[in-house]
Amino acid sequence: MDVSEKDELRNGDTTVNYDDSANNQPADWRVSGSNPVSDSYPTENNLISSCSPSQMMDSFGQTLWYDPTNVQAVGGYGGFNGGNNASSSSSSFRGIDRSVEMSWNLPNLLPPKGNGMFLPNAGSFLPPSMAQFPADSGFIERAARFSLFSGGSFSEMMNQQQQPLGNPESIGLFLQGQCPSNEVNVGVAHNDAMKETNVRASEQGNKQNVPGSGNVSEDTQSSGGNGQKGGETSSKGFDSKKRKRNSQNPEADQSHKSQQSEEEADNNGGGGDKKRNDEQSPNSQGNKTNSGKQQQGKQASDPKDGYIHVRARRGQATNSHSLAERVRREKISERMKFLQDLVPGCNKVTGKAVMLDEIINYVQSLQRQVEFLSMKLATVNPQMDFNLEGLLAKDALQLRAGTSSATPFPPSMPMVYPPLPHGFMQQTLSSMGRNISSPLSPPINGGYKRQETNGWEGDLQNVIQINYGAGDVPPDSQAAATEASHPSSNMKVEP
Amino acid sequence: MASADKPLNTDVPEKDVFALHFLQSLSNLRRQHTFNSPDKTNHRVNKIKKAAYVSMARAAGGTNRLWSRALLRRAAKENNRVVGLSRRNKRVTWLRRRSNNRRDPLEEKDAERLRNLVPGGGAMETSKLMEETAHYIKCLSMQLGKAVFESLKCVLGVRSCRLFTLSNKLKKFTISPTANPSRNSCLVLSNGMKWGLCVAVL
Numbered sequence: 001m002d003v004s005e006k007d008e009l010r011n012g013d014t015t016v017n018y019d020d021s022a023n024n025q026p027a028d029w030r031v032s033g034s035n036p037v038s039d040s041y042p043t044e045n046n047l048i049s050s051c052s053p054s055q056m057m058d059s060f061g062q063t064l065w066y067d068p069t070n071v072q073a074v075g076g077y078g079g080f081n082g083g084n085n086a087s088s089s090s091s092s093f094r095g096i097d098r099s100v101e102m103s104w105n106l107p108n109l110l111p112p113k114g115n116g117m118f119l120p121n122a123g124s125f126l127p128p129s130m131a132q133f134p135a136d137s138g139f140i141e142r143a144a145r146f147s148l149f150s151g152g153s154f155s156e157m158m159n160q161q162q163q164p165l166g167n168p169e170s171i172g173l174f175l176q177g178q179c180p181s182n183e184v185n186v187g188v189a190h191n192d193a194m195k196e197t198n199v200r201a202s203e204q205g206n207k208q209n210v211p212g213s214g215n216v217s218e219d220t221q222s223s224g225g226n227g228q229k230g231g232e233t234s235s236k237g238f239d240s241k242k243r244k245r246n247s248q249n250p251e252a253d254q255s256h257k258s259q260q261s262e263e264e265a266d267n268n269g270g271g272g273d274k275k276r277n278d279e280q281s282p283n284s285q286g287n288k289t290n291s292g293k294q295q296q297g298k299q300a301s302d303p304k305d306g307y308i309h310v311r312a313r314r315g316q317a318t319n320s321h322s323l324a325e326r327v328r329r330e331k332i333s334e335r336m337k338f339l340q341d342l343v344p345g346c347n348k349v350t351g352k353a354v355m356l357d358e359i360i361n362y363v364q365s366l367q368r369q370v371e372f373l374s375m376k377l378a379t380v381n382p383q384m385d386f387n388l389e390g391l392l393a394k395d396a397l398q399l400r401a402g403t404s405s406a407t408p409f410p411p412s413m414p415m416v417y418p419p420l421p422h423g424f425m426q427q428t429l430s431s432m433g434r435n436i437s438s439p440l441s442p443p444i445n446g447g448y449k450r451q452e453t454n455g456w457e458g459d460l461q462n463v464i465q466i467n468y469g470a471g472d473v474p475p476d477s478q479a480a481a482t483e484a485s486h487p488s489s490n491m492k493v494e495p
Numbered sequence: 496m497a498s499a500d501k502p503l504n505t506d507v508p509e510k511d512v513f514a515l516h517f518l519q520s521l522s523n524l525r526r527q528h529t530f531n532s533p534d535k536t537n538h539r540v541n542k543i544k545k546a547a548y549v550s551m552a553r554a555a556g557g558t559n560r561l562w563s564r565a566l567l568r569r570a571a572k573e574n575n576r577v578v579g580l581s582r583r584n585k586r587v588t589w590l591r592r593r594s595n596n597r598r599d600p601l602e603e604k605d606a607e608r609l610r611n612l613v614p615g616g617g618a619m620e621t622s623k624l625m626e627e628t629a630h631y632i633k634c635l636s637m638q639l640g641k642a643v644f645e646s647l648k649c650v651l652g653v654r655s656c657r658l659f660t661l662s663n664k665l666k667k668f669t670i671s672p673t674a675n676p677s678r679n680s681c682l683v684l685s686n687g688m689k690w691g692l693c694v695a696v697l
C-alpha cells in the first residue's frame with residue numbers, strides 16, 4: 001500500500017504541477033509537493049479522476065503528458081534520446097505494452113477507469129505532437145502507466161543515471177530530489193520503465209529476488225531466452241546495455257506470471273527437440289547473448305533421430321566434438337566402475353590410470369595362472385591316459401545340479417579339434433550303463449548358443465542327461481559349496 | 496554364477512560349462528597320438544594352453560563376444576582351419592579407423608596395454624574394450640577356478656580337491672610337499688600380489 005500511496009501521490013502531484021505550471025516549467029515534472037503521503041492522497045485522487053486527459057494534455061502544451069506518471073511527461077517532453085532506435089522503441093513499446101497489459105491484471109493502484117481514460121487519449125494525443133515517435137509515445141505512456149502501477153519505476157527512472165538500480169521503496173526521496181534533467185532521463189526513462197516493468201513483473205510473479213537483482217535476473221533470463229532464439233538481433237545495434245535489455249524484455253515479459261515457463265517456452269521454441277533437464281534455469285541464468293564463451297549448450301550435437309540427445313552442461317563447450325567426447329568419456333568411466341567391481345581389491349583405488357593398471361595386472365595374472373596350470377597339466381598328462389574317460393564321465397555326473405537344463409550344453413570343438421570319436425562315447429555310455437535306470441532322455445536343448453557340428457554331440461548330451469537323471473547330490477558343486485562355507489577366513493572358493 | 500549388469504551384458508555361463516569344455520578339449524588333445532611324447536613338453540604345454548583358451552572362448556559365448564571370436568580365429572588360423580565367423584569384421588575395422596581419431600591420449604597407453612592383453616582388443620574402441628575386458632576377466636577367473644581345477648582333479652586322479660583363493664592378506668604361500676607328493680600337492684598360483692589360486696590336492 002505504500003507503493004500505491006506513492007503512486008497516487010505522484011499522480012496527484014504531477015497533476016497539480018501540470019495544471020499550475022504546465023507551460024512555465026514543463027521540465028518540472030517532479031513532484032514539488034514532496035509531501036507526506038497522507039496529505040494529498042485523497043485530493044490527488046479526486047484530481048486524477050476529475051481531470052480529463054485532454055485537459056491535462058492541453059495544459060502541457062506540446063508533448064507533455066497529462067499524466068499522473070512522470071514518465072510520460074518526461075518522455076513526451078524531452079523526446080527520446082538520439083540513440084533511440086525505432087526498433088528499440090518499438091520493441092520496448094511492445095514490451096511495455098505487454099507489461100501494461102499484464103498490469104491490468106495486477107491489483108491496480110489506480111482505478112481502471114482512469115487508466116482506460118488515459119490510454120486512448122494517449123493514443124489520440126500522440127500523433128500530432130509526436131509524429132516522429134509514434135510508437136514511443138504510446139510506449140512511454142504505457143511505461144508510465146506501468147511504472148505508476150508498480151510504484152517502483154519512478155525511482156528506477158530517476159536513478160538510472162545515478163546508480164544502476166534504485167530501490168523502489170525510496171521513491172519519495174527521489175521524487176523531490178530529482179533534478180530537472182528530464183531530457184537525460186527521458187531517454188532512459190522508458191528503458192528504466194521497461195526494466196521496472198520487468199522488475200515489477202518479476203516481483204509480482206512471486207520472485208524472491210531483490211528488485212535490482214530481480215531485474216538482472218529478469219534480464220538475464222530474457223537474454224537467455226533470446227539467446228536461445230539465436231540471439232537477439234535487434235539488440236546488436238544498441239549502444240547501451242539498457243536498450244539491449246529492453247529489447248529483450250518484451251520476450252521476457254510475455255509470460256510475466258511464470259517466467260520459468262516462459263523460459264521453457266523459449267527453450268521449446270528454440271530448442272526444438274533438445275532435451276530438457278534441470279540445468280535449464282542455470283543455463284538461462286548464465287546465458288549471455290554477447291559472450292559466447294558462457295553460452296549454454298542449447299544445441300546438442302545436431303540432433304539426429306534415434307540418437308541420444310545430450311545437452312551440454314553449464315560452463316562446458318558446446319562443440320559437437322566435445323559433446324561426443326564427453327559422452328564417450330562417460331561411457332568409459334561407467335565401464336571402468338563396472339570393472340572395478342570385478343577386480344578384487346580395487347575399491348580404494350581411484351583414478352582412471354591407476355584403475356587401468358590394476359585391471360591390466362589382473363588380466364596378466366589370470367593369464368599367467370592359466371599358463372601355469374596348463375603347464376602343470378602338461379606335466380602330468382601322461383597319467384591321463386586311462387583316467388580321463390572315466391573322469392570325464394564322472395565329472396559329467398557331477399555337473400548335474402550346477403547346470404540346469406537351460407544351460408547351453410557345450411558343444412564340442414569341432415572347428416579346432418578332431419571330434420571325439422564315437423568309441424569313447426560308447427565306452428562312457430557303457431560304463432554308465434549300470435547306473436542308468438531310466439532310458440536316455442532326449443538331449444538337452446535349452447538355450448544352445450552354438451551350432452551343432454558333429455553327431456557325437458548328441459551322445460554327449462545323452463551322457464549329461466543321464467547324469468541329470470541319476471543321483472541327487474552334486475558332489476562336486478557341493479564340495480565347492482562346503483569349501484565356500486569353510487570357516488577358514490582366508491579362503492574362499494573361486495567364484 | 497552368471498551376473499548381469501544393466502547396461503552391460505556380461506553374462507557368463509556356469510562354471511561347469513567351462514569345465515566341460517576344458518575337459519573335452521583335453522580329451523581331444525589326448526586323442527592325438529603325438530601328444531604324449533614326453534620330450535615335447537613345451538609343445539604340449541602350449542597346446543594345452545591353447546586348448547584351455549579355446550575351450551574358454553567357446554564356453555563363454557562362442558562368437559558372441561569379440562575376444563572369443565578373435566581367439567577362435569587365431570586358433571583356427573594356426574590350425575589352418577576355416578572358422579565361420581559372422582560378418583562383423585568389416586564393422587570392427589571401420590570402428591578401428593574411426594576410433595583412432597578420438598582416443599583420449601591420457602588413457603591411451605593403458606588402453607594399449609589392455610588391447611595387447613585381451614585377445615581381439617586391437618580393433619575395439621576403448622569403451623567396447625572395457626566391456627570385453629570385463630567379460631574376459633569373468634570368464635578367465637571362472638575357468639581358472641573351475642575348469643582347470645576339474646581337469647587337474649581328473650588328471651591327478653584324486654578324489655577331492657580343495658580350491659582356495661588367496662585373499663589380499665596372504666601374499667605368498669609356501670608349497671609344502673607332503674610325504675606323498677603325487678597325492679598331496681599344493682599348487683600355488685600367485686602373482687605375488689593380491690590374487691592367487693591355491694589348489695590343495697588332498
